[in-house]
Amino acid sequence: MSRQIRLKTPLSTEDVENLNIGDKVLLSGVLFTARDAAHKRLFELIREGKELPFELKGQVIYYVGPTPAKPGKPIGSAGPTTSYRMDPYAPKLIELGLKGMIGKGNRSNEVINAMKERKAVYFGATGGAGALLAKRIKKADIVAYPDLGPEAIRRLEVEDFPVMVINDTKGNDLYQQGIERYAKE
Amino acid sequence: MIREISIDEITKVMRDLCIDANYNLGEDVLSALDQAIEEEESPEAREVLKELIENATIARQEKVAICQDCGLAVVFLEIGQDLHFTGGDLKEAINEGVRRGYDEGYLRKSSCHPITRKNTDDNTPAIIHVQIVPGDKMKIIFAPKGGGAENMSRVTMLTPAAGIEGVKDFVVNRIKESGSNPCPPTIVGIGIGGTFERSAILAKKAILREMGERNPDPELANIEQDILKRINKLGIGPMGYGGTTTSLEVFLEMEPCHIASLPLAVNVQCHAARHKEAVI
Numbered sequence: 001m002s003r004q005i006r007l008k009t010p011l012s013t014e015d016v017e018n019l020n021i022g023d024k025v026l027l028s029g030v031l032f033t034a035r036d037a038a039h040k041r042l043f044e045l046i047r048e049g050k051e052l053p054f055e056l057k058g059q060v061i062y063y064v065g066p067t068p069a070k071p072g073k074p075i076g077s078a079g080p081t082t083s084y085r086m087d088p089y090a091p092k093l094i095e096l097g098l099k100g101m102i103g104k105g106n107r108s109n110e111v112i113n114a115m116k117e118r119k120a121v122y123f124g125a126t127g128g129a130g131a132l133l134a135k136r137i138k139k140a141d142i143v144a145y146p147d148l149g150p151e152a153i154r155r156l157e158v159e160d161f162p163v164m165v166i167n168d169t170k171g172n173d174l175y176q177q178g179i180e181r182y183a184k185e
Numbered sequence: 186m187i188r189e190i191s192i193d194e195i196t197k198v199m200r201d202l203c204i205d206a207n208y209n210l211g212e213d214v215l216s217a218l219d220q221a222i223e224e225e226e227s228p229e230a231r232e233v234l235k236e237l238i239e240n241a242t243i244a245r246q247e248k249v250a251i252c253q254d255c256g257l258a259v260v261f262l263e264i265g266q267d268l269h270f271t272g273g274d275l276k277e278a279i280n281e282g283v284r285r286g287y288d289e290g291y292l293r294k295s296s297c298h299p300i301t302r303k304n305t306d307d308n309t310p311a312i313i314h315v316q317i318v319p320g321d322k323m324k325i326i327f328a329p330k331g332g333g334a335e336n337m338s339r340v341t342m343l344t345p346a347a348g349i350e351g352v353k354d355f356v357v358n359r360i361k362e363s364g365s366n367p368c369p370p371t372i373v374g375i376g377i378g379g380t381f382e383r384s385a386i387l388a389k390k391a392i393l394r395e396m397g398e399r400n401p402d403p404e405l406a407n408i409e410q411d412i413l414k415r416i417n418k419l420g421i422g423p424m425g426y427g428g429t430t431t432s433l434e435v436f437l438e439m440e441p442c443h444i445a446s447l448p449l450a451v452n453v454q455c456h457a458a459r460h461k462e463a464v465i
Contacts, residue, residue: 002229022229037302067250067293076291077250082333082366104424105333105366126233126424127333127368128457130253132240149304150253150293164426175365178427182227183420 010058053144057097065150077130123163199282204290230428256329334367365425368455388452
């Protein structure tokens with residue numbers, strides 16, 4: 001049965017090892033946003049041996065490109081984007097200390113293996129629920145690449161941000177398990 | 186008699202459609218989600234479906250985008266042949282409406298250069314499909330299309346020997362392979378026939394239908410239902426967490442094709458199935 005767990009970021013190895021697929025987690029603390037274009041730039045920095053705009057150790061990256069904030073609001077609608085496009089980059093970031101990723105959709109075997117070997121997890125947030133999820137984001141500041149607009153890297157402060165564990169540190173996959181449970185043929 | 190329409194009016198209508206479509210999910214989609222909660226077997230999946238309804242309610246009340254992916258601006262124009270546009274360029278009028286709608290509505294601009302990935306910064310150019318029809322009215326249908334579900338769409342040229350079973354297998358397999366990526370529960374648009382590009386446009390037009398509206402041809406309506414049943418046996422469920430609601434609807438459109446061909450297009454639409462229309 002699924003459990004509900006509250007966690008504060010940054011995450012430790014122990015934090016993520018305690019998580020199992022299907023666990024509902026309420027995350028509080030800081031998340032960093034990055035999607036396609038930001039990952040490309042982060043990777044170029046890594047390749048050139050340069051410093052990243054934020055320290056990866058223990059952090060959680062949220063794959064999101066929000067809508068512009070209305071006056072008086074920290075952020076616009078902010079639901080997850082599809083994660084597989086970040087698969088080519090994720091194993092390296094996990095190697096450098098990334099502990100969690102939030103997105104939607106299936107990950108490659110390479111990413112799942114990296115999470116198992118280096119102890120990291122993949123969380124799913126409800127895709128298409130951007131208005132609902134934005135309510136749990138209390139503050140948003142651009143920390144890098146403002147020229148990328150919605151794809152800029154933002155530092156988000158969140159309270160009880162609701163996610164589901166899709167891939168844990170044991171190599172399990174909620175998507176696979178869900179299909180096995182409900183497929184009729 | 187020729188009727189005149191000022192292109193400024195078209196820009197204004199277009200602007201409003203962009204905002205309306207992105208803030209207000211159709212009642213038909215909300216009803217379909219409600220119905221799915223009744224039928225869904227998985228308790229976790231029912232929770233997800235409730236979240237989607239709650240999200241749509243927040244978007245409507247607070248006047249914010251349902252989803253951060255406010256899509257590329259897909260526009261279908263049905264232009265009466267007795268119309269004359271005055272005061273400028275029709276295509277530019279549509280683009281200006283998109284520009285204003287996405288800016289003034291705080292909507293995300295997702296249009297970019299395919300290779301450099303540089304954003305065009307105003308969500309133009311719109312993808313405009315034009316049809317000339319009898320009369321002196323103009324219908325504008327605006328259907329913003331998000332990237333996640335669009336990426337799961339495919340066009341294929343089957344051999345005629347594949348027949349209807351080949352069509353069904355391809356569609357079901359496409360949804361199976363898409364898994365959790367396109368934000369299920371999805372709406373599946375199918376275009377059969379025409380040429381390569383025509384099949385894709387038919388599939389896109391199919392997803393503009395009202396939920397629950399079957400193809401008027403009973404045989405095609407049966408095929409829609411049959412494919413939907415097969416998809417919902419896949420077990421993918423809402424968000425791919427497992428469940429019996431993988432798709433809410435399958436809509437199929439068919440036209441004659443070449444004797445050598447069987448073009449087939451599958452256009453996947455996420456649950457945020459946004460489209461609004463206006464008649465001028």
